[in-house]
Amino acid sequence: MSYLVVTDAAKQFGPSFMALNGVSLSVERGEFFTLLGPSGCGKTTLLRAIAGFNDLTSGEITLDGSNLRVVPPHQRDIGMVFQDYAVFPHLSVFDNVAFGLKPRKVPAAQIKTRVTQALEAVRLGAMAERLPAAMSGGQQQRIGLARAMVINPRLLLMDEPLSNLDAKLRIELREEIRDIQKQVDIATIYVTHDQEEALAISDRICVMNSGKIEQIGTPQEIYGNPQTRFVAEFVGTLNIFQPGAALDAMLGKLGLAHAGAATWAVRPEHLDLAGPDSDGNGSATLPGTVSKYTYLGREAHVQVETPAGRLVVQLPNPGMAATREAGEAVSVLVPRTAPMSFSANGARMGG
Ligand SMILES: Nc1ncnc2c1ncn2[C@@H]1O[C@H](COP(=O)(O)OP(=O)(O)O)[C@@H](O)[C@H]1O
Ligand SMILES: [Mg+2]
Incomplete structure (x- = not known):
């Protein structure tokens, strides 16, 4: 059985609008899985449902065999990275990352080890005592990634983490995120509207449109063998x-x-x-x-x-x-x- 399984997920806002409409997918252990689609297609809504920040109108999500419906968000052991860096400017890099462990009552000695490990993984080991204010957007986003990873999450969710960075840094950091993910081997769901980013970073891509899945496949399958006109036009260009x-x-x-x-x-x-x-x-x-x-x-x-x-x-x-x-x-x-x-x-x- 797959690691994360979403079955027939639907999310209704208001009297009739369906932000998600019959979404079923599964993600394997260690997989880098990307939700790709235009703004408003339901990517964030799906991610928030997996994280537990909103309920589905209908459908089911299981992680490692257990139904998430009964698990409150803070007990899901899911790490999240957002578009905004969400770092605390008055806390050191170390304390920013340690913040993720606060509600978990981790002993101090373990905090030190785990934060150090997480900072090494994102190559910020030498900057632990610095304040984030003076750091670049790319470095701040790596703090966010370390904070998500330090809890040893069962799943990592990233919602357009590179959108606020300039083009060159975006390419550098996406390579890094991919390397780090493969190293820590945590199943990851990554959201982007950037088709090139999705092709570069993913094991598999799920192309979404208007709350529905158009196609799920490897980058090669999505680009080379699109199953719908929408996929063919959204990923690459078409005459x-x-x-x-x-x-x-x-x-x-x-x-x-x-x-x-x-x-x-x-x-x-x-x-x-x-x-x-x-x-x-x-x-x-x-x-x-x-x-x-x-x-x-x-x-x-x-x-x-x-x-x-x-x-x-x-x-x-x-x-x-x-x-x-x-x-x-x-x-x-x-x-x-x-x-x-x-x-x-x-x-x-x-x-
Ligand atoms: N809390 C909400 N109330 C009403 N509509 C919402 C709410 N959240 C999202 N939506 C709508 O649902 C659709 C999908 O949104 P979202 O999942 O954020 O898209 P994406 O992340 O793919 O850009 C959009 O049309 C958005 O306006
Ligand atoms: Mg979004």
Whole structure:
């Protein structure tokens, strides 16, 4: 049986609004599990229900086989890290971390050992006596992480812990959080709306939308094999083909047909560009005119107007020679394996 099991969780606010609507998932021991979805989709509501800060309207949560409904929040042994650092500026780093142990009546000698260990784990060992006020946002968030870990929690919950940090620090700290989590081996549920962060940090990702789960899978499964149009668009970018004769001809050339497919789409990095008269060399071709060229260092995005709609083609490692001018005639190459199809309700059909 899985370590944490959420079964058919629902949370209603007000007369009719469902913040969670039939959410079922399970998290394994030691797993780094991420809730990913747009603002308002119910991530925090689910996390708070697991922590015991709010009750579910219906559904069940079990941790290590026991039902959490009857366990008050302070007895759940769950560590939490929030977006706000929530450090006490007038307490030393040591005392900030020790604060988590206060209500637990831990003997003084043990406090010293455990706080020291937690500070070592987040690499703040040398700063135990400092006041947090003078420390960076990244360091303050590591204090928060140490405080969550010092209670030896059965589960670690993190709600957008990196949102208040600048981009570069966010990337550094997410690597650290992942390393620390693997080292302490505590099952962790991590909340973010940042798809790249989710891909980088997670063992598995649960994509949520409007209080429901769209898909649960490894980063590779979520990105490489999205099961709904929502997942495909939220994680990564998607070109949607315009329906019509050009699309039909292209699908015909590729031998692709799905009766009832409402939408055909393709990822920018699966397309390529060639000269206007290219035969496609096994790929289908769409004639087009470049309307924009965006150079991004390790990649370039070429926007092309075609009879099947506007497509963005992502080219890796663009050298000087790869530059395309607006107005240039090109062919967009669509490999057989690139197109994905979705039904009218957004479910993945094929491709
Ligand atoms: N206490 C509450 N009362 C009423 N509505 C709430 C309450 N808490 C959250 N909501 C609503 O529930 C939805 C989900 O919120 P939340 O779980 O915070 O989303 P997320 O964390 O994914 O951004 C939002 O529409 C939010 O406005
Ligand atoms: Mg939230």
